[in-house]
Amino acid sequence: MVGIFNKKDCNNCDECNIKSPIFSILNSKDSEFLNFDRYSVSYKPGELIYKQGSSYTHLINLTSGLVKLYLEGNQKELITRICKPFEIIGGSGVYIDNKHHNSAAAITEVNACFVDVKRFKEIIRKNALFAEEYIKIISERRLYSFERLGSVMQKQMPGIVAEAIIYLSEKIFDSARFDIQLSRQELANYCGITKEGLIRTMKEFKDEKLITLEGNILEILDGKTLHKISALG
Amino acid sequence: MVGIFNKKDCNNCDECNIKSPIFSILNSKDSEFLNFDRYSVSYKPGELIYKQGSSYTHLINLTSGLVKLYLEGNQKELITRICKPFEIIGGSGVYIDNKHHNSAAAITEVNACFVDVKRFKEIIRKNALFAEEYIKIISERRLYSFERLGSVMQKQMPGIVAEAIIYLSEKIFDSARFDIQLSRQELANYCGITKEGLIRTMKEFKDEKLITLEGNILEILDGKTLHKISALG
DNA sequence: GTCAAAATATGATTTAGATCAATAAAATTA
DNA sequence: TAATTTTATTGATCTAAATCATATTTTGAC
Numbered sequence: 098m099v100g101i102f103n104k105k106d107c108n109n110c111d112e113c114n115i116k117s118p119i120f121s122i123l124n125s126k127d128s129e130f131l132n133f134d135r136y137s138v139s140y141k142p143g144e145l146i147y148k149q150g151s152s153y154t155h156l157i158n159l160t161s162g163l164v165k166l167y168l169e170g171n172q173k174e175l176i177t178r179i180c181k182p183f184e185i186i187g188g189s190g191v192y193i194d195n196k197h198h199n200s201a202a203a204i205t206e207v208n209a210c211f212v213d214v215k216r217f218k219e220i221i222r223k224n225a226l227f228a229e230e231y232i233k234i235i236s237e238r239r240l241y242s243f244e245r246l247g248s249v250m251q252k253q254m255p256g257i258v259a260e261a262i263i264y265l266s267e268k269i270f271d272s273a274r275f276d277i278q279l280s281r282q283e284l285a286n287y288c289g290i291t292k293e294g295l296i297r298t299m300k301e302f303k304d305e306k307l308i309t310l311e312g313n314i315l316e317i318l319d320g321k322t323l324h325k326i327s328a329l330g
Numbered sequence: 331m332v333g334i335f336n337k338k339d340c341n342n343c344d345e346c347n348i349k350s351p352i353f354s355i356l357n358s359k360d361s362e363f364l365n366f367d368r369y370s371v372s373y374k375p376g377e378l379i380y381k382q383g384s385s386y387t388h389l390i391n392l393t394s395g396l397v398k399l400y401l402e403g404n405q406k407e408l409i410t411r412i413c414k415p416f417e418i419i420g421g422s423g424v425y426i427d428n429k430h431h432n433s434a435a436a437i438t439e440v441n442a443c444f445v446d447v448k449r450f451k452e453i454i455r456k457n458a459l460f461a462e463e464y465i466k467i468i469s470e471r472r473l474y475s476f477e478r479l480g481s482v483m484q485k486q487m488p489g490i491v492a493e494a495i496i497y498l499s500e501k502i503f504d505s506a507r508f509d510i511q512l513s514r515q516e517l518a519n520y521c522g523i524t525k526e527g528l529i530r531t532m533k534e535f536k537d538e539k540l541i542t543l544e545g546n547i548l549e550i551l552d553g554k555t556l557h558k559i560s561a562l563g
Numbered sequence: 564g565t566c567a568a569a570a571t572a573t574g575a576t577t578t579a580g581a582t583c584a585a586t587a588a589a590a591t592t593a
Numbered sequence: 594t595a596a597t598t599t600t601a602t603t604g605a606t607c608t609a610a611a612t613c614a615t616a617t618t619t620t621g622a623c
Contacts (some may be wrong), residue, residue, distance in 0.1 A: 113542040126585060168479045168480040173561050174436065175483055189473060192466045198473050221462065228461040229454065233425045235468055240422060240431050242475040243410065250408055250482055289483045296602060313597060330404045514571065527610060529572060
């Protein structure tokens with residue numbers, strides 16, 4: 098339903114692997130083993146990739162587009178992370194219960210590559226450098242969760258929203274001017290506030306000439322002040 | 331200042347290693363290598379074990395007592411986890427920057443064992459099972475951070491406090507009746523609310539006969555309702 | 564054992580942000 | 594293109610929880 102094999106974007110795993118921090122360290126033999134039955138799926142904006150609570154057999158390597166990871170609970174959703182190409186997603190429970198502990202949905206058009214968990218685990222056992230790289234990845238994510246827990250709990254709206262804008266600019270789009278692919282509701286869900294609160298706070302930033310916002314195009318005018326607001330909370 | 335070598339509690343690493351999920355899988359050779367210059371330190375209640383932002387050379391194996399891990403920021407502190415014996419602490423940045431990303435302090439009398447990071451990393455490279463076990467540990471913690479992010483952001487005071495009481499009862503003290511070693515302020519810091527809010531919410535629970543609370547001794551009378559409050563938020 | 568300091572408890576007030584309500588603007592569909 | 598639905602925006606109101614103020618109890622020092 099949601100996925101088709103997409104030959105155009107994926108005729109050769111090597112092309113992707115080079116760009117992936119973790120897969121790029123594999124030698125050709127391990128790489129071949131891992132990619133033996135790897136397959137590609139494409140998603141349209143908004144489509145669900147996997148659902149919190151469901152079990153899985155594959156890790157997902159995002160090869161193009163943006164994905165949101167989110168926690169569902171009590172009719173609210175909290176976006177925990179925005180993923181961009183060559184991140185591995187869907188493996189948070191891989192050594193615990195093989196269950197997804199969050200949900201994932203496509204923000205833009207997405208192509209993703211499915212890697213068998215058993216093969217992945219086998220390589221982890223055989224290849225210490227690969228294991229180490231994987232440890233690095235999950236450590237980084239843990240620190241990121243940490244930071245977010247700290248921000249979202251201790252800051253108030255202006256601080257959280259400033260942080261989110263900086264995050265999009267610096268970590269996702271790598272530009273002071275960008276199309277915020279997310280809807281207002283989604284951005285609010287990332288901040289852990291309501292859409293009205295988000296809109297009002299962004300309006301303030303606009304009035305104070307910290308940003309411009311026309312439709313979905315956001316530009317940071319005064320990054321310094323924005324950083325200050327984010328840091329002070 | 332804070333630490334002395336405590337011979338009474340620690341004359342033989344094997345005794346501790348047996349009880350530790352990760353160190354127990356080491357063979358005697360690796361174990362000997364890892365423990366070569368391992369040393370023990372004891373702390374009094376309230377004493378700082380390490381400080382957020384500082385760098386480190388050792389992982390800490392908690393051998394007795396309770397430790398709080400907390401994030402410091404904007405004159406508030408947020409307790410992210412309570413640790414009990416045979417957990418490894420202080421290694422969240424071990425594969426990133428060798429910096430502590432949180433602070434740790436003793437809640438009770440604490441004995442802790444310091445393991446050299448270099449040796450630890452060497453074993454990770456040599457011993458795939460050890461690496462795998464370490465991956466399990468950090469994965470579990472990541473999922474725990476996840477859960478907490480979800481709760482603390484989406485629930486309101488009664489839900490959060492109920493969850494905290496259940497956590498202490500089921501995960502830390504393993505009993506329906508226990509001495510909550512933490513001060514009210516600390517418990518509030520764990521919940522991400524003010525001490526007044528915590529006290530009022532606990533009073534409500536008391537009035538509704540869900541718990542008894544005399545001084546620091548808390549007893550859960552109606553765990554079922556408490557679970558319901560926690561789940562509904 | 565007395566006194567000082569700290570921790571706990573409770574009431575009164577304030578406030579940030581949620582909720583509710585109503586347009587306005589986009590995006591989809593027919 | 595018009596009609597319909599969805600998304601964005603703005604204003605008015607409400608509320609949970611923070612803050613402030615003040616007792617009360619507990620703890621620790623002398």
